[in-house]
Amino acid sequence: MRSDRPPLLLTFGAIGGLLFLHLPILLIFLYAFTTEEKSFAFPPPGLTTEWFGVAWNRADIWPPLWLSLKVAAISSGLAIILGTLCAAAMSRARFFGRDTISLLVILPIALPGIITGMSLRSAFAMADIPFSTLTIVLGHATFCIVIVYNNAVARFRRLGTSLSEASADLGATTFQTFRHVILPNLGTALLAGAMLAFALSFDEVIVTTFTAGQQKTMPIWMLDELVRPRQRPVTNVVAIVVFAATFLPILAAYYLTGGGEETAGGGK
Amino acid sequence: MTTAVEFSSVSRHFGAPDRLVKAVDQVDLVIEEGSFFAMLGPSGSGKTTCLRLISGFELPSAGEIRIFGENCSDVPPNRRNVNTVFQDYALFPHMTVRDNVAYGLMVKGIDRRTRRSRADDMLALVKLEGFGDRKPAQLSGGQRQRVALARALVNEPRVLLLDEPLGALDLKLREAMQDELKSLQKRLGITFVFVTHDQGEALSMADRVAVFNQGKVAQVGSPSDIYERPATRFVADFVGSSNVLPPDLTRAFGGPAEWASLRPEALRLVASAGARVTGRVTALRYLGAGTRVALESYGQELAVLAPAGSALPETGAEVGLDWDAKSLHMMAGA
Numbered sequence: 001m002r003s004d005r006p007p008l009l010l011t012f013g014a015i016g017g018l019l020f021l022h023l024p025i026l027l028i029f030l031y032a033f034t035t036e037e038k039s040f041a042f043p044p045p046g047l048t049t050e051w052f053g054v055a056w057n058r059a060d061i062w063p064p065l066w067l068s069l070k071v072a073a074i075s076s077g078l079a080i081i082l083g084t085l086c087a088a089a090m091s092r093a094r095f096f097g098r099d100t101i102s103l104l105v106i107l108p109i110a111l112p113g114i115i116t117g118m119s120l121r122s123a124f125a126m127a128d129i130p131f132s133t134l135t136i137v138l139g140h141a142t143f144c145i146v147i148v149y150n151n152a153v154a155r156f157r158r159l160g161t162s163l164s165e166a167s168a169d170l171g172a173t174t175f176q177t178f179r180h181v182i183l184p185n186l187g188t189a190l191l192a193g194a195m196l197a198f199a200l201s202f203d204e205v206i207v208t209t210f211t212a213g214q215q216k217t218m219p220i221w222m223l224d225e226l227v228r229p230r231q232r233p234v235t236n237v238v239a240i241v242v243f244a245a246t247f248l249p250i251l252a253a254y255y256l257t258g259g260g261e262e263t264a265g266g267g268k
Numbered sequence: 269m270t271t272a273v274e275f276s277s278v279s280r281h282f283g284a285p286d287r288l289v290k291a292v293d294q295v296d297l298v299i300e301e302g303s304f305f306a307m308l309g310p311s312g313s314g315k316t317t318c319l320r321l322i323s324g325f326e327l328p329s330a331g332e333i334r335i336f337g338e339n340c341s342d343v344p345p346n347r348r349n350v351n352t353v354f355q356d357y358a359l360f361p362h363m364t365v366r367d368n369v370a371y372g373l374m375v376k377g378i379d380r381r382t383r384r385s386r387a388d389d390m391l392a393l394v395k396l397e398g399f400g401d402r403k404p405a406q407l408s409g410g411q412r413q414r415v416a417l418a419r420a421l422v423n424e425p426r427v428l429l430l431d432e433p434l435g436a437l438d439l440k441l442r443e444a445m446q447d448e449l450k451s452l453q454k455r456l457g458i459t460f461v462f463v464t465h466d467q468g469e470a471l472s473m474a475d476r477v478a479v480f481n482q483g484k485v486a487q488v489g490s491p492s493d494i495y496e497r498p499a500t501r502f503v504a505d506f507v508g509s510s511n512v513l514p515p516d517l518t519r520a521f522g523g524p525a526e527w528a529s530l531r532p533e534a535l536r537l538v539a540s541a542g543a544r545v546t547g548r549v550t551a552l553r554y555l556g557a558g559t560r561v562a563l564e565s566y567g568q569e570l571a572v573l574a575p576a577g578s579a580l581p582e583t584g585a586e587v588g589l590d591w592d593a594k595s596l597h598m599m600a601g602a
């Protein structure tokens with residue numbers, strides 16, 4: 001049937017759109033291998049792998065990398081616990097103000113990062129809390145919880161209550177039901193949520209600038225580097241690392257939840 | 269005989285006081301040990317809520333439920349010696365069939381070898397030997413139903429609850445499972461309480477039937493009581509679609525001025541001349557084993573089940589009716 005085939009113009013339009021979205025990323029990879037260090041010229045005058053070695057030996061790269069990994073790990077860990085508990089409460093209990101609370105939980109992800117950042121900064125200042133890893137973690141946890149929550153709520157909804165009832169009917173206590181029935185069915189959704197949260201936390205800039213003080217996370221270090229034209233390709237090498245650290249978890253989350261139908265909130 | 273389950277004016281109400289939904293309203297029931305008890309009724313009649321009151325997933329708003337004499341109004345589901353076969357089976361999708369069946373033993377802390385062998389025994393009982401290593405998703409609907417049955421029975425419950433157990437099966441399988449459930453119940457001697465909206469299923473399987481209507485029990489009795497001697501207009505109509513005669517029509521049929529029921533198969537078509545009651549045929553419905561003849565008499569719709577092979581009237585024809593006086597049943601609770 002002719003009507004099954006899209007018109008040629010639409011096909012080219014779609015391909016063009018995808019190229020426009022993704023070619024710049026390939027350029028980032030390409031410039032990590034360029035021999036020109038002060039500016040990004042296309043085409044690169046020559047190709048080299050020396051920048052990987054240079055990046056490895058640069059002492060100022062490691063502290064931001066560790067800080068970012070630490071913050072991402074702690075905030076996604078926090079998110080798993082709090083997000084799951086919250087999702088369990090929301091999907092199983094019916095109480096007054098439930099819809100309002102549900103909205104308040106999701107709000108941080110809808111709120112522009114700059115608002116979240118500003119409000120947290122002024123709150124920290126008011127409470128006299130000095131900037132530390134903890135303040136960055138708290139900032140990131142605001143949106144990490146939402147990611148885990150959204151994933152867990154979707155899975156709870158799909159699970160329904162009949163499996164829990166069957167378990168209780170067969171003599172299981174609430175804890176046994178959670179351990180043997182809920183958790184195994186929730187596991188992939190939680191892991192997916194945590195991976196997305198990790199990826200989002202790892203490359204977060206806006207909230208971090210407000211809650212980090214003098215500390216530098218990986219993306220903030222990169223932002224600083226871009227202003228200074230010194231060994232520019234090193235920044236691109238780091239960009240590849242950041243890309244891997246955020247893209248791979250998202251990809252894994254996509255497959256864990258069966259084609260991404262449930263990986264909600266990947267858009268922040 | 270011991271009483272397995274007893275309801276004493278049990279009510280279960282939902283919702284705010286100003287918009288109260290009386291799902292179960294002042295129900296009294298006695299279910300004897302070892303019986304096959306059916307709760308029959310249309311959807312929303314309260315039968316499933318009653319089942320959930322026995323399993324403990326609902327708690328009564330008023331009244332008292334006793335299981336083997338013990339008041340269990342405050343006992344949570346996991347501490348009741350009662351197991352359920354759920355309507356959607358609710359098998360654990362991440363476990364093998366054997367682990368599903370052994371689940372009740374596992375949470376009680378019984379060792380792996382014992383529970384494995386008992387689960388396999390149960391699978392043999394429901395004719396699923398060799399299916400232990402499969403996942404529920406790899407089974408057909410009928411097989412899943414048997415797994416759900418085995419999973420409940422392995423706990424040796426004193427009462428087994430079945431929520432529309434055959435609802436999801438096709439007709440042929442449903443009939444086979446009806447016979448199987450019945451013989452299984454006989455063999456094990458466990459009290460079976462099952463919920464159904466299918467009157468044929470209730471009549472053919474149960475020893476006793478409770479007919480539910482709008483949260484109340486309309487009648488409790490043996491299948492033949494329910495069918496032949498319905499207590500109310502609702503029961504007469506719901507179970508076997510009986511002809512419900514208002515008092516003046518009952519008079520025309522030779523009875524007292526009371527509500528009565530008359531089964532379609534108890535009516536015989538005869539020549540209109542000299543017949544005690546006559547009517548005009550409005551429709552014919554072929555059923556295979558017979559034909560349902562709808563006719564109008566004294567301004568009232570009546571149904572006659574004409575056996576296969578008998579001469580059928582034309583639509584619009586005037587026919588006479590004959591019946592045995594004893595098949596006209598007066599309904600006291602109409």
